[in-house]
Amino acid sequence: xxxxxxxxxxQVLKTGQSMTLQCAQDMNHNSMYxxxxxxxxxxxxxxxxxxxxxxxxxxVPNGYNVSRLNKREFSLRLESAAPSQTSVxxxxxxxxxxxxxxxxxxxxxLTVV
Amino acid sequence: xxxxxQTQPGMFVQEKEAVTLDCTYDTSDQSxxxxxYKQPSSGExxxxxxxxxxxxxxxxxxxxxxxxxKARKSANLVISASQLGDSAMYFCAMRDPYSSASKIIFGSGxxxxxxx
Numbered sequence: 268x269x270x271x272x273x274x275x276x277x278q279v280l281k282t283g284q285s286m287t288l289q290c291a292q293d294m295n296h297n298s299m300y301x302x303x304x305x306x307x308x309x310x311x312x313x314x315x316x317x318x319x320x321x322x323x324x325x326x327v328p329n330g331y332n333v334s335r336l337n338k339r340e341f342s343l344r345l346e347s348a349a350p351s352q353t354s355v356x357x358x359x360x361x362x363x364x365x366x367x368x369x370x371x372x373x374x375x376x377l378t379v380v
Numbered sequence: 381x382x383x384x385x386q387t388q389p390g391m392f393v394q395e396k397e398a399v400t401l402d403c404t405y406d407t408s409d410q411s412x413x414x415x416x417y418k419q420p421s422s423g424e425x426x427x428x429x430x431x432x433x434x435x436x437x438x439x440x441x442x443x444x445x446x447x448x449x450k451a452r453k454s455a456n457l458v459i460s461a462s463q464l465g466d467s468a469m470y471f472c473a474m475r476d477p478y479s480s481a482s483k484i485i486f487g488s489g490x491x492x493x494x495x496x
Contacts, residue, residue, distance in 0.1 A: 298482055307389065309471060309488035317482075325483065357425065361484070365413040365477035366432050369484050371425035 269293050273358050273372035280348045280379045288343040288375050290358030298361045299341040300325075300369060301333060303354040310357065316341055317363075348379045382407045384472050384487035392493045393462050400447070401457040401490045403472035409433075413475040414455040415484070416446065420468040428470075431455055459492075467494045 271292045280286055292299065297318050302310040302325075312325030316335040330352060332344045341360075345352055355376050359369040383406040393399040405414065416428040431439045431446045439446040447456040459466055472487040 300484065302486070307488060309384075309386075310473075310486040312483060312485055315483050323483070326485070355423070359425075359484075361482070363482055365411065365475050365482060366430060368415055368427040368430060369473075370427075374423050 271358055271360055271370050271372040273356075273375050275375060276373065278375060278377050280345075280377065282349060282379060284348050285344070285346050286348065287345075288356055288358070288377075289340070290342065290372060291340045292358075292360040292370070293339065294360060294370065295338070296360040296370075297338070297363050298369075299335065300359040300361075301331075301341065301343045302357045302359065303327065303352075304357060304374075305354050313343065313356075348377075350379045353377060353379045382409075382474060382476055382485055384474050384485055386472055386487035386490050388490045389488075390491040390493070392495055394495050395464060396461055398458060398460045399462050399466075399492065401459075401470050401472075401492065403455045403457065403487060405453050405455060405472075405474050407453075407474065407476070409476060411477050413477070414446070414448070415473040415475065416444070416455075416457045417471045417473060417486075418468045419471065419489075425471075429457070462494050464494050464496060467492060 274289045300315045301313040314333040316322045358372040361369040412433045414431045418426045429441045445458045471489045
């Protein structure tokens with residue numbers, strides 16, 4: 268059982284370049300999330316999605332776009348990368364119920380130079 | 381707005397001692413869920429324990445227990461008989477059932493180091 272799969276695991280971008288982080292889950296979860304993790308700041312929610320075709324802004328959405336094309340996949344796009352977006356990005360998914368935990372991917376370490 | 385606060389950036393504990401990691405939260409909702417996750421140096425996020433806002437008993441999972449004080453809005457994680465493998469980052473999280481995807485927010489984390 269693969270769970271939540273993120274690609275790529277590592278990426279270096281130049282300032283101004285664009286890229287898409289991919290995330291897929293095979294647990295039939297409705298809810299999916301994108302977080303970024305920075306030292307001393309924990310995990311901050313970028314965007315989340317309740318179902319296919321719906322997305323909502325989280326705590327730090329500026330500079331990012333997302334797409335939930337189907338139930339399995341939730342992608343995060345950086346249109347014009349900035350050094351401030353250097354971070355570790357995590358995708359997660361969960362069932363809808365309040366008493367269910369989120370399952371996380373392995374993370375993507377992104378460096379913008 | 382909802383918020384999770386972890387006031388201990390780092391802690392050192394002697395092996396085999398018990399340790400309490402603090403977590404306070406802020407929400408106006410009556411129904412919510414509280415979670416603790418462990419992140420070892422390898423980076424993966426490991427779910428440890430869950431507490432529901434209406435649960436009357438404190439949650440326990442093996443050596444982990446959650447000291448839930450609803451009136452004080454605190455949900456501290458207690459690890460009994462700490463082991464070297466407990467050295468990791470620990471995150472407290474809260475789930476809001478009323479948002480469209482039942483969003484989950486995290487605190488800033490506590491880095492726990494166990495001394496042999």
